[in-house]
Amino acid sequence: MSDTEKQELGITESKEHSTGDWYAEVVQKAKLADYAPMGGFIVTRPRGYDIWERIKGYLDGWFKDTGVTNAYFPMFIPEGHLEREKDIVEGFDPEVAWVTEGGYDELEERLAVRPTSESIIAPFISRWTRSHRDLPMRLNQWCSVVRWEATETKPFFRTKEFLWQEGHTAHHDEDDAWTETMLRLDQYERVYDEVLAMPVLKGRKPEHDKFPGAHTTTTVEALMPDGKSVQGGTSHYLGTSFAEAFDISYVDTDQQERTAHTTSWGLSWRSMGALIMTHSDDQGLVLPPTLADPQVVIVPIWQEDNKEVVLDYAADIETSLAEAGLRVNLDDRENRNPGFKYNEWELKGVPLRIEIGPNECEEGAATLVHRPDGETTAVEREGLAGTVDEHLDTVYAKLYASAEETLEAGVREAESREEILGTIGQYGGYVRCGWCGDEACEDPIKDAIAAEIVMVPLDRDEEPIHDDCAICGDDAEETAYFARTY
Amino acid sequence: MSDTEKQELGITESKEHSTGDWYAEVVQKAKLADYAPMGGFIVTRPRGYDIWERIKGYLDGWFKDTGVTNAYFPMFIPEGHLEREKDIVEGFDPEVAWVTEGGYDELEERLAVRPTSESIIAPFISRWTRSHRDLPMRLNQWCSVVRWEATETKPFFRTKEFLWQEGHTAHHDEDDAWTETMLRLDQYERVYDEVLAMPVLKGRKPEHDKFPGAHTTTTVEALMPDGKSVQGGTSHYLGTSFAEAFDISYVDTDQQERTAHTTSWGLSWRSMGALIMTHSDDQGLVLPPTLADPQVVIVPIWQEDNKEVVLDYAADIETSLAEAGLRVNLDDRENRNPGFKYNEWELKGVPLRIEIGPNECEEGAATLVHRPDGETTAVEREGLAGTVDEHLDTVYAKLYASAEETLEAGVREAESREEILGTIGQYGGYVRCGWCGDEACEDPIKDAIAAEIVMVPLDRDEEPIHDDCAICGDDAEETAYFARTY
Numbered sequence: 001m002s003d004t005e006k007q008e009l010g011i012t013e014s015k016e017h018s019t020g021d022w023y024a025e026v027v028q029k030a031k032l033a034d035y036a037p038m039g040g041f042i043v044t045r046p047r048g049y050d051i052w053e054r055i056k057g058y059l060d061g062w063f064k065d066t067g068v069t070n071a072y073f074p075m076f077i078p079e080g081h082l083e084r085e086k087d088i089v090e091g092f093d094p095e096v097a098w099v100t101e102g103g104y105d106e107l108e109e110r111l112a113v114r115p116t117s118e119s120i121i122a123p124f125i126s127r128w129t130r131s132h133r134d135l136p137m138r139l140n141q142w143c144s145v146v147r148w149e150a151t152e153t154k155p156f157f158r159t160k161e162f163l164w165q166e167g168h169t170a171h172h173d174e175d176d177a178w179t180e181t182m183l184r185l186d187q188y189e190r191v192y193d194e195v196l197a198m199p200v201l202k203g204r205k206p207e208h209d210k211f212p213g214a215h216t217t218t219t220v221e222a223l224m225p226d227g228k229s230v231q232g233g234t235s236h237y238l239g240t241s242f243a244e245a246f247d248i249s250y251v252d253t254d255q256q257e258r259t260a261h262t263t264s265w266g267l268s269w270r271s272m273g274a275l276i277m278t279h280s281d282d283q284g285l286v287l288p289p290t291l292a293d294p295q296v297v298i299v300p301i302w303q304e305d306n307k308e309v310v311l312d313y314a315a316d317i318e319t320s321l322a323e324a325g326l327r328v329n330l331d332d333r334e335n336r337n338p339g340f341k342y343n344e345w346e347l348k349g350v351p352l353r354i355e356i357g358p359n360e361c362e363e364g365a366a367t368l369v370h371r372p373d374g375e376t377t378a379v380e381r382e383g384l385a386g387t388v389d390e391h392l393d394t395v396y397a398k399l400y401a402s403a404e405e406t407l408e409a410g411v412r413e414a415e416s417r418e419e420i421l422g423t424i425g426q427y428g429g430y431v432r433c434g435w436c437g438d439e440a441c442e443d444p445i446k447d448a449i450a451a452e453i454v455m456v457p458l459d460r461d462e463e464p465i466h467d468d469c470a471i472c473g474d475d476a477e478e479t480a481y482f483a484r485t486y
Numbered sequence: 487m488s489d490t491e492k493q494e495l496g497i498t499e500s501k502e503h504s505t506g507d508w509y510a511e512v513v514q515k516a517k518l519a520d521y522a523p524m525g526g527f528i529v530t531r532p533r534g535y536d537i538w539e540r541i542k543g544y545l546d547g548w549f550k551d552t553g554v555t556n557a558y559f560p561m562f563i564p565e566g567h568l569e570r571e572k573d574i575v576e577g578f579d580p581e582v583a584w585v586t587e588g589g590y591d592e593l594e595e596r597l598a599v600r601p602t603s604e605s606i607i608a609p610f611i612s613r614w615t616r617s618h619r620d621l622p623m624r625l626n627q628w629c630s631v632v633r634w635e636a637t638e639t640k641p642f643f644r645t646k647e648f649l650w651q652e653g654h655t656a657h658h659d660e661d662d663a664w665t666e667t668m669l670r671l672d673q674y675e676r677v678y679d680e681v682l683a684m685p686v687l688k689g690r691k692p693e694h695d696k697f698p699g700a701h702t703t704t705t706v707e708a709l710m711p712d713g714k715s716v717q718g719g720t721s722h723y724l725g726t727s728f729a730e731a732f733d734i735s736y737v738d739t740d741q742q743e744r745t746a747h748t749t750s751w752g753l754s755w756r757s758m759g760a761l762i763m764t765h766s767d768d769q770g771l772v773l774p775p776t777l778a779d780p781q782v783v784i785v786p787i788w789q790e791d792n793k794e795v796v797l798d799y800a801a802d803i804e805t806s807l808a809e810a811g812l813r814v815n816l817d818d819r820e821n822r823n824p825g826f827k828y829n830e831w832e833l834k835g836v837p838l839r840i841e842i843g844p845n846e847c848e849e850g851a852a853t854l855v856h857r858p859d860g861e862t863t864a865v866e867r868e869g870l871a872g873t874v875d876e877h878l879d880t881v882y883a884k885l886y887a888s889a890e891e892t893l894e895a896g897v898r899e900a901e902s903r904e905e906i907l908g909t910i911g912q913y914g915g916y917v918r919c920g921w922c923g924d925e926a927c928e929d930p931i932k933d934a935i936a937a938e939i940v941m942v943p944l945d946r947d948e949e950p951i952h953d954d955c956a957i958c959g960d961d962a963e964e965t966a967y968f969a970r971t972y
Contacts (some may be wrong), residue, residue, distance in 0.1 A: 034610060036560045037567070038597065043610055046555030046625065053556065069532030070539065074522045074647055075561075075599075075630060076583075081523070095589035097562075099599065102634040102646075103581035111524065113561075113585065113599070124520060124529055139532065143630075144561060148588040160588075161560055 009343045011284050019226045023277055024155070030285040030348055032276070033155040040153050040160035044269075047348065048156075052163060052269055054291045056142060058195050059165065059267065062187050068138045068167060075143070076111035077120045084245065085119040085213070095148040097160075113146040118213075118264060121168045122246035125262070129170060132252050135260060136176060140167040156273030157230075157486050164268035170248055170260040174239070177261035181237040184265040185218045188233035191267070196275045197288040197399040198222050199407050200232055201430075203455030203481065208439040211264075215239030221454050221481075222274045223410045227428015229454045229483035230274045235265035273486070278406075279372070279399050285349030286371055288399050289392040294329035296321060296388060297345045301338045301357035314356045317366065317384060324385035326392075346371060351395045352388065372398050411481075417444060417471050420482055424451045430483045434466030434476030441471035445482055453480045495829045497770050505712040509763055510641070516771040516834055518762070519641040526639050526646035530755075533834070534642075538649060538755055540777045542628060544681050545651065545753065548673050554624045554653060561629070562597035563606045570731065571605040571699070581634040583646075599632040604699075604750060607654045608732035611748070615656060618738050621746060622662060626653040642759030643716075643972050650754035656734055656746040660725070663747035667723040670751040671704045674719035677753070682761045683774040683885040684708050685893050686718055687916070689941030689967065694925040697750075701725035707940050707967075708760045709896045713914015715940045715969035716760045721751035759972070764892075765858070765885050771835030772857055774885050775878040780815035782807060782874060783831045787824045787843040800842045803852065803870060810871035812878075832857060837881045838874065858884050897967075903930060903957050906968055910937050916969045920952030920962030927957035931968055939966045 011029060013022035027033050032048030035041075044052065060070075076099060096112040114120065125137055142165045151158050167184060171177040185202060192200045205217040214236040222232045240259045243249070248260040279286040289295045298318055302310040311332060318330040329350075331341050338355075345353060355367040364381040368391050379387050410429030414420045423431050424445075435441060435453070445451050456478045464476035497515060499508035513519050518534030521527075530538065546556075562585060582598040600606065611623055628651045637644050653670060657663040671688060678686045686706040696703040700722040708718045726745045729735070734746040765772040775781045784804055788796040797818055804816040815836075817827050824841075831839060841853040850867040854877050865873050896915030900906040909917050910931075921927060921939070931937050942964045950962035 034613070036606075037564055037609075038560065038562060041560040041562065043560065044558040045614075046557050049557050050555070052558075069536070071532050071535050072530040072538075072630075072649065074524065074527040074529065075632075076524060076527065076647070078523055097585045097597070098587040099583045100586045101584040101596075103636065110587075111583070120522075123523070127520070128531075144558075146561075150589065161562070163558065 009347055011282055015282055026280050026285055027155045042155045042159050050293055051272055051291050059191055063140055068140045071139045072141055073117050073120050075114055077114050079110045081119040082112050097146045097148050115145055115147045117166055122242050125170050126246050126248045129248055129250050132250050136171045138169040140165055156269045162268050164266050166266045169263045174261050177263050178237050181235045181263045185235040188220045188267055195290045197396055198278055198403045204458050206453045206456055211236045213241045219455055223407045224277050228486050230486045233267035238262045278403050284347030287349035288396050289351045292351050294327045296328040296352045297350045298330045298354045299338050299341045306358045309361050313361045321385050352391055370395050415470055420445055421448055425449055430481045432479050432481055433470035434464045434468050435480035436469035436472055436474040437477035451482045451484045454483045455481045495833055497768055501768055512766050512771055513641045528641045528645050536779055537758055537777050545677055549626055554626045557625045558627055559603050559606050561600055563600050565596045567605040568598050583632045583634050601631055601633045608728050611656050612732050612734045615734055615736050618736050622657045624655040626651055642755045648754050650752050652752045655749045660747050663749050664723050667721045667749045671721040674706045674753055681776045683882055684764055684889045690944050692939045692942055697722045699727045705941055709893045710763050714972050716972045719753035724748045764889050770833030773835035774882050775837045778837050780813045782814040782838045783836045784816045784840045785824050785827045792844045795847050799847045807871050838877055856881050901956055907934055911935055916967045918965050918967055919956035920950045920954050921966035922955035922958055922960040923963040937968045937970045940969045941967045
């Protein structure tokens, strides 16, 4: 192994001590993404895009199974459309990229590159909705959006352009729209639970941090190992605000014209950022088997005198695992030694390694090594595909358990401003406390340690955990979850 | 059926006499697309997007089976990058949309919304390519691009923003890159042959109409029923021009630094336009079973006294077809009569209709109706899934045969300028003739009837069909295919 190669394979930063630099190094060395020439933009490399395609595959299947149809709307939104949204929706003033010239001419009206598509989609939902039979209407698009926020680039977490899906639906009434809002939130929770190997908290954004125009913004929040919370996906019940502004109404069974209730919901590649941040370590990327390709790498260990036997045995294993539907790769490169291969596949996050040497061949065995913790097990060749499947499930469970431990240990309570500051300052994570509901009570925490109220309980009727607001001491209206965020 | 409903279901324009208006009407009434508020842009509705997703599914699978990996590059390209391409690539001066403002600030450098991504992808292929082991490198992205051409909007055929895939690859040498170029062209031919039910001609663009910077641009051309040719996909062998400009080189096995050879290839939703234009008719959309959802619609015909029997029988058929993997829909709406349903599903292009009335129930039978020609067959209930499968194949074959007939009858020869003009003027289609190779000989045809040389034979050594150029009379160098185009 040359020095350059060692450099390319080794993660030099520490996850614990320099999380940000470590994250950037993992993303680059595992070849997930690279930095684009323009600040704030990244290039998603095949190994990164493959993860996104798999996340997309799961969610898209669930969406379609529950009545969603995909569509594609223009990437540009005329300024007048955005202004219309601004007029009706308090607080809506997104920083966007503006197209002002087309070909060699100045445009008469500026076009925003979509930051989100409510204002271009709602007019069409209006046009296509006449009768109660046209509802519910459920549209989704997988696309990229641009938000011109001037912050430091952090691949997948913070980029000016990012990939996401945005769902936009219209319904007969509040009940149906609320059910939709919760269905999508549950699907977001499910993708974290069953695909990303991460538990999340479900909640509601406080009133002052809702999506502009929303009646209710619900969220799934994931806790990173460095104690910060990531907003993992949001699902908005929009009430009738967009329907009224864009005239989405229908003739009901009783021939009365009624206003529809709408929702929108989105999950972005930030979920990938959370995935990488949560499971990876100082050896590099760690992927759950749900998202890894390959899921299993076979590393043969041979000398000249047993090479053929070992390689034949390993190739036979590769075939039987592939036939069982596993994504498997036999690394039979001649010019790399096993140690190099271990390092490389560890860096790339492959969940399970199978080592095959002359001993394994002789004994009809295989040695399995789990990526997350290096646990090594000798198993029989007989029935290996089933055994590997079980071990992949175990690897998934290990990843989930570790993230769950972080989350469970990461929720604490506080009864005063000092306790909030001290607890988050020392441990990070979430601090739950009584809250009067006034945004002003968030300010001193924000100013002091850049933590904010990331959510309140979903259930509006839930009693606050304490009687008093931890900050101002007035009566508590609900329970606030304070945390630092990505 | 109300008058409004009749209006919504009926195609009023004639495919034969007003092809353009007819096409626009089919696209809108079959709910494939709608016009966006900005000229030149469309909204792709779920029924249209579903077709695109299916085309994408086939191609993407073939790409991945042949070594392609998907990636995602930024949608913006800094002006300097485009300029670099302009400097090295004669004739490259695309009309693009320019982002000049971000947030509330003017940008220091204008950003082009990608018209195609060579100039943003090539620098990264350069960065990622060091050794011969890094090649071949095959990247593809499914995305939208924007070309600011001021022409009349024609959904899927001509829109300022359109969806496509663009493949970008780098190879050790010319042989390997040329093999790649032809492999992708063959896959484009295959998607027309096996998915879109359309034969195409394969050829090369004349030198003066190559992709700027390409050594060779290859194309698949499809003939529309109105006699115009559609460029159905192009695959470019770029030689070393981009590799030299963007410094894509590698250290070969002999330790020598060599310049890579690159390719790029793209197929857009124009293929959908060609599909719609080719197969549809004055009743509306016609889809091949490969792309239709549903592929089969069951229309039950009942009276009050036999309703239950008919609906049970029809539901049982739906279940058995669905279990056989067919996309099937039982239209048991109460408030629509069978005639209305026939019209609606015909408009939507469903390839096969199954009519179930009391007679069918009694006789253990089903009546199958082919969408393209209305051919009606009484078949047995027993083994229906297999029978339906065969009929779907027959429908596909009918569509293909009809398109093939158009293409075969549409290629004619000419030996003089007058003959070219007369033949295309009268019949449309392709006119093959001897050509000296000089662009100037295309001009009089272009000026007179807006026909151009859409291709020449792939094989550079193929003898021209006539000894002399049909236009200038000089020695012919190759065979030109003249046609009007979309």
